[in-house]
Amino acid sequence: MEMLRIENLYKRFGDKEVLRGLNLSVPEHSIFGFVGKNGAGKTTTMKTVLGLLNVDAGNIFVNEMPVTYGQTETNRYVGYLPDVPEFYPFMTAPEYLAFCGEITGMKKAEIKKRTEELLALVGLEGESHRIKGFSRGMKQRLGIAQALFNRPKLLICDEPTSALDPVGRKEILDVLLAARAETTVLFSTHILSDVEKICTDVAFLDQGKVRVQGTLSEVKSVYRRESYLLETESPEEARGLSEAFPVLQYDGGCRLQFDETACDVSAVLRVLADRKISVVKLERQEPTLESLFMEVVER
Amino acid sequence: MKTWNALMKKEWIEQVRTGKLMILSAIFVLFGIMNPAIAKLTPWLLKMMADSLAESGMIITDISVSALDSWVQFFKNMPIALIVFVLVEGGIFTREYQSGTLVLTLTKGLDRKMVVFTKAAILFLLWSAGYWLCFGITYGYNMYFWDNAAASHLLFSVIGWWLFGVWVIALMVLFSSVATANTGVFLGAGGGALAAYLMTIFPKLKTYSPAMLTEANALIYGKEEPAEYMTAIAVAAMTGILCIAGSLILIKKKKL
Numbered sequence: 297m298e299m300l301r302i303e304n305l306y307k308r309f310g311d312k313e314v315l316r317g318l319n320l321s322v323p324e325h326s327i328f329g330f331v332g333k334n335g336a337g338k339t340t341t342m343k344t345v346l347g348l349l350n351v352d353a354g355n356i357f358v359n360e361m362p363v364t365y366g367q368t369e370t371n372r373y374v375g376y377l378p379d380v381p382e383f384y385p386f387m388t389a390p391e392y393l394a395f396c397g398e399i400t401g402m403k404k405a406e407i408k409k410r411t412e413e414l415l416a417l418v419g420l421e422g423e424s425h426r427i428k429g430f431s432r433g434m435k436q437r438l439g440i441a442q443a444l445f446n447r448p449k450l451l452i453c454d455e456p457t458s459a460l461d462p463v464g465r466k467e468i469l470d471v472l473l474a475a476r477a478e479t480t481v482l483f484s485t486h487i488l489s490d491v492e493k494i495c496t497d498v499a500f501l502d503q504g505k506v507r508v509q510g511t512l513s514e515v516k517s518v519y520r521r522e523s524y525l526l527e528t529e530s531p532e533e534a535r536g537l538s539e540a541f542p543v544l545q546y547d548g549g550c551r552l553q554f555d556e557t558a559c560d561v562s563a564v565l566r567v568l569a570d571r572k573i574s575v576v577k578l579e580r581q582e583p584t585l586e587s588l589f590m591e592v593v594e595r
Numbered sequence: 596m597k598t599w600n601a602l603m604k605k606e607w608i609e610q611v612r613t614g615k616l617m618i619l620s621a622i623f624v625l626f627g628i629m630n631p632a633i634a635k636l637t638p639w640l641l642k643m644m645a646d647s648l649a650e651s652g653m654i655i656t657d658i659s660v661s662a663l664d665s666w667v668q669f670f671k672n673m674p675i676a677l678i679v680f681v682l683v684e685g686g687i688f689t690r691e692y693q694s695g696t697l698v699l700t701l702t703k704g705l706d707r708k709m710v711v712f713t714k715a716a717i718l719f720l721l722w723s724a725g726y727w728l729c730f731g732i733t734y735g736y737n738m739y740f741w742d743n744a745a746a747s748h749l750l751f752s753v754i755g756w757w758l759f760g761v762w763v764i765a766l767m768v769l770f771s772s773v774a775t776a777n778t779g780v781f782l783g784a785g786g787g788a789l790a791a792y793l794m795t796i797f798p799k800l801k802t803y804s805p806a807m808l809t810e811a812n813a814l815i816y817g818k819e820e821p822a823e824y825m826t827a828i829a830v831a832a833m834t835g836i837l838c839i840a841g842s843l844i845l846i847k848k849k850k851l
């Protein structure tokens with residue numbers, strides 16, 4: 297089942313078209329990485345899902361229910377962590393979480409249990425100061441806790457890790473990973489290593505559209521273009537090879553690079569054997585998400 | 596109901612912890628004491644100045660003050676208290692729009708109308724508590740020094756002025772669902788009150804203006820009768836309800 301479906305979404309600010317026919321489908325219990333450059337429209341897309349922005353065209357469904365602008369029923373299924381979360385500065389973290397539970401009608405005992413559980417999860421247990429004095433990282437942690445508080449079906453996090461130090465980032469990624477059992481996570485980021493660490497699915501946003509989307513392995517396999525790196529012992533041997541196979545990219549030293557599609561590997565190997573070239577390294581390179589993203593964005 | 600309680604509790608904690616409750620209490624208590632004090636001290640002050648006044652040709656004869664003078668002070672000071680109230684509380688909605696705190700509350704899926712209801716309620720409660728506290732203090736001193744019976748239609752007059760404050764709160768709520776910053780609320784509510792005041796200048800319009808409710812001095816001196824205020828009360832009630840209703844509609848599609 298799809299927890300979130302966006303169909304043909306258009307959104308412009310003045311004469312700036314930010315979203316131009318965006319389609320997105322987030323399967324249930326996935327951890328969905330929503331990747332795009334600065335200003336690609338990630339925050340804009342997320343805000344429309346929460347009914348915080350009016351769309352020019354298109355439909356959005358959360359848990360198969362349509363999202364309407366402004367007051368929207370679908371928000372009952374959603375937990376939201378904005379890019380810069382702001383809380384009531386005069387409350388303490390436990391008070392704020394209790395408030396989150398109370399406004400949605402949770403039972404007192406349940407609120408108490410959930411508060412303790414989540415404060416421990418995000419590493420804010422025993423924090424008795426008012427939120428006024430919290431650092432950005434602490435606010436981010438509290439932000440995750442409040443977003444998860446009501447056990448939402450869909451957790452939307454806008455760049456949850458960008459304000460955090462490497463240790464904090466790992467912790468938050470672990471929290472998201474753990475949340476998967478209970479919910480579906482959609483998070484935006486431009487840190488591709490984060491996506492690679494925890495995501496099951498990924499979508500690349502560029503020029504107002506989702507260019508690529510699917511499970512991590514799907515996306516990688518569709519874009520898999522085996523590339524080989526060959527390193528010889530002496531530059532002369534490398535030069536000789538590049539003369540025999542002009543399609544090889546030669547760096548002028550001992551290294552040659554080539555695509556499987558451009559050149560048959562076995563043909564290269566045969567020449568290596570015939571000429572008794574001493575090979576230092578022959579390596580098949582896995583495509584990284586990073587290289588895929590660059591490819592998508594630059595196309 | 597749980598949502599209502601939670602939001603009311605949050606508003607209350609905010610009033611207490613951000614010092615707003617302190618400021619409002621101080622103002623209303625201060626005015627409550629000042630009203631009779633000024634009336635009480637007037638003869639004494641004038642006597643002090645009698646000599647210099649006599650030199651300039653003014654003769655002070657014995658003046659007597661009564662509870663009436665204290666009530667005149669009450670109605671004279673109340674606009675200042677109301678202005679302070681609006682200045683202190685004008686950002687009750689817009690502060691949350693600007694900081695983004697309301698986004699988190701609303702994306703939990705609660706009804707936006709609840710926010711309007713609770714914030715309007717807390718404004719109503721604060722204004723009412725402050726106003727009647729101020730009234731009670733002045734009433735007590737007046738009773739001790741003089742006799743409150745000197746003021747005719749006293750209860751009607753104070754209820755009328757209180758109602759005007761409630762009407763201004765309705766304006767605040769309406770403009771809070773339109774404005775993005777508290778200046779918008781000040782301009783809207785202030786503009787509304789000013790317009791109502793300007794209406795009272797024209798005799799034909801006067802009876803329809805909610806601001807007529809602030810002219811309680813004419814009532815306590817017995818120059819006018821409560822019956823003449825009924826139209827103004829009806830207009831204030833109607834427009835006040837319309838403001839709240841409008842706010843409930845506007846907040847639904849309010850951009851946050």
Ligand SMILES: Nc1ncnc2c1ncn2[C@@H]1O[C@H](COP(=O)(O)OP(=O)(O)OP(=O)(O)O)[C@@H](O)[C@H]1O
Nearest residue numbers: 309314332333334335336337338339340341379486
């Ligand atoms: N309220 C607004 N008014 C005008 N333009 C806006 C508004 N909000 C966003 N934009 C524009 O829309 C574009 C997309 O913004 P958005 O915040 O969605 O990007 P993003 O992908 O979240 O970027 P980042 O990685 O920096 O957070 C930007 O060019 C921005 O200037």
Ligand SMILES: [Mg+2]
Nearest residue numbers: 338339379454
């Ligand atoms: Mg953003």
